[in-house]
Amino acid sequence: MSKEEVLEKLRRSFLSYDEEATRKAAAEALAAGVDPLEAVSVLTETIRELGEKFSKMEIFLPDLMLAADAMRAGLTVLKPELMKRKAETRTLGKILIGVVKGDIHDIGKTILVTMLEAEGFEVIDLGKDVPIRKFVEEAQTHNPDIIAASALMTTTRPEQRGLIEYLKHLGFRDKYKVMVGGGAVTSQYAEEIGADGYGENAPEAVEVAKKLISK
Amino acid sequence: MGKLRKNWKIWGLATNFRFVTLRVGVELSRSRVWELWRRAETGPLCPEREFDLKRFYPAVKRLVKEYDITYDPETVIPTDNTLIDDAFKAAIDLLLEVGVLCTDTEKIIKLEEGEIKEALATFPKEITVGEGKDAVTLTHRKIEDDKPPRIMGGPNGSPISEEMAIPIYQSYIQEPMLDILFYGTPTTVEGMEVKAGSPVELYAEIANVYWMKEAARRAGRPGICTLGAAGATAAPQILASLVEGGYKKTDAMQLSPPPQLKAPYFMLCEAAHCIEYGCRGVVIPSSIIGGLAGGPEGAAITNIAECIAFAILFNTPWVHPFMPEALHAPGCSAYPPEMAMELLSIAALVKHANLIITSGANSRTFSGLCTDTTFYEIAAPAIGKTVIGANLHAGSARKGYYTDYMAGISARCTGEVGWAAVGLKREDANEMVKTIMAKYEDILPPKGTPPVGKKFQECYDVQTVTPTKEHEDLYKKVKKELENIGLAFKY
Incomplete structure (x- = not known):
C-alpha cells in the first residue's frame, strides 16, 4: 500500500469509531514507514471535522464520544513512536x-x-x-x-x-x-x-x- | 362506592386461553415497587460508559432505522398514525432491550413486557390534586380531544429572587385558568446563597413552599396544588413535607431522572418519598436531542421509553415529556425539532398508554418578557400540544437562565390559546402553528438573537401584581393577530 492508502485506511478505521481497527491501522502506518506525526495529524484533522459536524447537529454526542475513544486507541500506538523520535504533538492547551x-x-x-x-x-x-x-x-x-x-x-x-x-x-x-x-x-x-x-x-x-x- | 366502582373494571386478557381480572385505576402495590427496585442490586452489571455507548446508543440507532422514524420539519404536529404507532413500538423495544441503569450500582433494572403492559393498562386515567375548592382532576386526554387541557404554570425551576418570589407566584395563581403551581428556585434565602447539600438548601426549600402557599392565600386559592422542587438529594423535599405548613399530600413533586434511561438512588429516594408520603410525583425525563440518544428521532423514542419506564419505576401515571436540544435550546418548547419531537412523544403516549400528560407550551421561551415573540413562542406549542392530547405547562422566559424572568401572563396566554385550540383537527392546527412559527423563526439560535425583553419587576406592578399597560397591550395585540389567523378564543 502507498503512504496515501495507509493513511486513508487509518482515517476510515477512525471514522468507523472502531478502537481495535484504529489501533491496527495506526500500527500498519508505522510499519509502512509513515511519519507518526503525519498519522497523528490524520486523526486530529478528522476529529476536528467531526466536531464541526456536531456543531451543525449532523452527528451527535455518542458519535463524538466513540470517536474520542478510537482516537485515544490510535494514539496509544503512535505516541510512543513520537517520543522515541522526540517529536512533539502540538495541543492548543x-x-x-x-x-x-x-x-x-x-x-x-x-x-x-x-x-x-x-x-x-x-x-x-x-x-x-x-x-x-x-x-x-x-x-x-x-x-x-x-x-x-x-x-x-x-x-x-x-x-x-x-x-x-x-x-x-x-x-x-x-x-x-x-x-x-x-x-x-x-x-x-x-x-x-x-x-x-x-x-x-x-x-x-x-x-x-x-x-x-x-x- | 360509586367512585370505587368507576375505578374497577373487568379487563379481559387472553392469557393461556383464560381470562384474568386486573385491578384498573390504581398504581402498583408497595411490594411490587420494591421488587422492581431490588433489581438495582441484583440486575446484570454494566458500567455507565458501556451502557451509554455500547448498549443504549446502538439500540436507539438500530430501532430508529428499523421502524423508519423520521423527523420532517414540514409536519410539526404528527398526522401520520403509522409513525405514531411505530414510535411507540420502537420505544417499547428499546426499553425491553436496554432496561434502566441504576448509576449507583451500575446494574440494569430490566422490565418485562408483561409488567409494562399491566402497568399501562391499569394505571389510573385521572388523578386529583389540590384540595377543597381548589382541587382539580387531571385526566388522560386523547388526540384531538374535545376536553380542554389543564394548565400548570410557574417559574419552572428557573431562578427567582427571594424579594420577588411571592409576587411572581401570585401572578401565576391569580390567573383563573391556572390549575397547578410549578416551583421556582430561590437564589438566596434571608440573604444567604442557596447551595446544594448545605443546610441553606433545606431552609430554602421550606421557605420556598411557604412563599408558594402564602402567594396562594393572597390569590384566594389556598388549596391549589403546588409542585415541589427536584433537588440534589431527597432531603429538601422530605423536610419541606414534614414541616407545619409545608407540602401537603394533595401537592406534587418533580421527579427528573438524568439522561438517558438512568435511575440514580437519590431519584428512587425522591420517588419513595412521594409513595410513602402519599403525594403525587410527576416524571420529567430530559431526552436530549443531539445528546446520548442521538438526533431528534432517537431522542423521541427514548423520551417515550423513559416516560413509560419511570412511570412504572416511580409508580405514578403523571408524565411530562421534555426534550431539550443539546447546543442551543435548553428546553425551549418552541424550537422546531424540540416541539415536533415532543409532539410525537406525546402522540405515542396518549394513543397507547393510560398516562396523564402535561407538557411545556413554554417550558422556557428564548425571548424575555414583554416582547411579542415570547407570546408567539408560547402560542405555537400550546396549540400543538392541546390538539395532540397533553395538558399544558407555562414556564419561564430567556431560556430559564436569568433571575426573575417569568410572569403569570404566560400562563394566561398558554391557557387561552390552549382552550381556543380545543376542537381543531391536526392538519388545520399544523398550518396555524407553522404560520406562528414564521413570526419568531428569525430570533432562533444559532443565527438569530432573541430579544432580552424585561424581567418580572420591570413589566408588572409588584404591589398590585398586575401587568403594566404596555405588557397587557402587547398581549392583546398578539391575541388579535392569532384571531386573524383563525384561532377562535373563548373570550
Whole structure:
C-alpha cells in the first residue's frame, strides 16, 4: 500500500469509531514507514471535522464520544513512536474540567470535552460531582492552563464561586484561568464571581477557551 | 362506592386461553415497587460508559432505522398514525432491550413486557390534586380531544429572587385558568446563597413552599396544588413535607431522572418519598436531542421509553415529556425539532398508554418578557400540544437562565390559546402553528438573537401584581393577530 492508502485506511478505521481497527491501522502506518506525526495529524484533522459536524447537529454526542475513544486507541500506538523520535504533538492547551459537587448533570460537560478534544486541546475530565479540593489537587498534578467548572443547577453554581475563592486562598488564582458554564450560569454570574471566561453553550465555550489560551 | 366502582373494571386478557381480572385505576402495590427496585442490586452489571455507548446508543440507532422514524420539519404536529404507532413500538423495544441503569450500582433494572403492559393498562386515567375548592382532576386526554387541557404554570425551576418570589407566584395563581403551581428556585434565602447539600438548601426549600402557599392565600386559592422542587438529594423535599405548613399530600413533586434511561438512588429516594408520603410525583425525563440518544428521532423514542419506564419505576401515571436540544435550546418548547419531537412523544403516549400528560407550551421561551415573540413562542406549542392530547405547562422566559424572568401572563396566554385550540383537527392546527412559527423563526439560535425583553419587576406592578399597560397591550395585540389567523378564543 502507498503512504496515501495507509493513511486513508487509518482515517476510515477512525471514522468507523472502531478502537481495535484504529489501533491496527495506526500500527500498519508505522510499519509502512509513515511519519507518526503525519498519522497523528490524520486523526486530529478528522476529529476536528467531526466536531464541526456536531456543531451543525449532523452527528451527535455518542458519535463524538466513540470517536474520542478510537482516537485515544490510535494514539496509544503512535505516541510512543513520537517520543522515541522526540517529536512533539502540538495541543492548543491543557484543560482540567468537571461538574461541581452536588451536580450529576454532565451531558453539557461531556459535549464540551469532546468538542475541546476535537479542537486539539488536551483535556483531563474529572467527571461529575467533583469537590473543590479535587479540582485543586488535580490541577496541581496536571498543571492545566484552564480549570473549567460546570453547574446545571442554581443550587450548585455557588461551588464555582467556592473554587475561585479556594484558589485565591492558596495563592494559585493567577496560575490558572478559570472558566465556568452550565445551565444555571450566566455571563453576569461569571463576572460576579470573578471567572476569567464563560460560554453559554459548548461551541461558545471552545472559542472562549481558545481566547484565554492565547492571552 | 360509586367512585370505587368507576375505578374497577373487568379487563379481559387472553392469557393461556383464560381470562384474568386486573385491578384498573390504581398504581402498583408497595411490594411490587420494591421488587422492581431490588433489581438495582441484583440486575446484570454494566458500567455507565458501556451502557451509554455500547448498549443504549446502538439500540436507539438500530430501532430508529428499523421502524423508519423520521423527523420532517414540514409536519410539526404528527398526522401520520403509522409513525405514531411505530414510535411507540420502537420505544417499547428499546426499553425491553436496554432496561434502566441504576448509576449507583451500575446494574440494569430490566422490565418485562408483561409488567409494562399491566402497568399501562391499569394505571389510573385521572388523578386529583389540590384540595377543597381548589382541587382539580387531571385526566388522560386523547388526540384531538374535545376536553380542554389543564394548565400548570410557574417559574419552572428557573431562578427567582427571594424579594420577588411571592409576587411572581401570585401572578401565576391569580390567573383563573391556572390549575397547578410549578416551583421556582430561590437564589438566596434571608440573604444567604442557596447551595446544594448545605443546610441553606433545606431552609430554602421550606421557605420556598411557604412563599408558594402564602402567594396562594393572597390569590384566594389556598388549596391549589403546588409542585415541589427536584433537588440534589431527597432531603429538601422530605423536610419541606414534614414541616407545619409545608407540602401537603394533595401537592406534587418533580421527579427528573438524568439522561438517558438512568435511575440514580437519590431519584428512587425522591420517588419513595412521594409513595410513602402519599403525594403525587410527576416524571420529567430530559431526552436530549443531539445528546446520548442521538438526533431528534432517537431522542423521541427514548423520551417515550423513559416516560413509560419511570412511570412504572416511580409508580405514578403523571408524565411530562421534555426534550431539550443539546447546543442551543435548553428546553425551549418552541424550537422546531424540540416541539415536533415532543409532539410525537406525546402522540405515542396518549394513543397507547393510560398516562396523564402535561407538557411545556413554554417550558422556557428564548425571548424575555414583554416582547411579542415570547407570546408567539408560547402560542405555537400550546396549540400543538392541546390538539395532540397533553395538558399544558407555562414556564419561564430567556431560556430559564436569568433571575426573575417569568410572569403569570404566560400562563394566561398558554391557557387561552390552549382552550381556543380545543376542537381543531391536526392538519388545520399544523398550518396555524407553522404560520406562528414564521413570526419568531428569525430570533432562533444559532443565527438569530432573541430579544432580552424585561424581567418580572420591570413589566408588572409588584404591589398590585398586575401587568403594566404596555405588557397587557402587547398581549392583546398578539391575541388579535392569532384571531386573524383563525384561532377562535373563548373570550
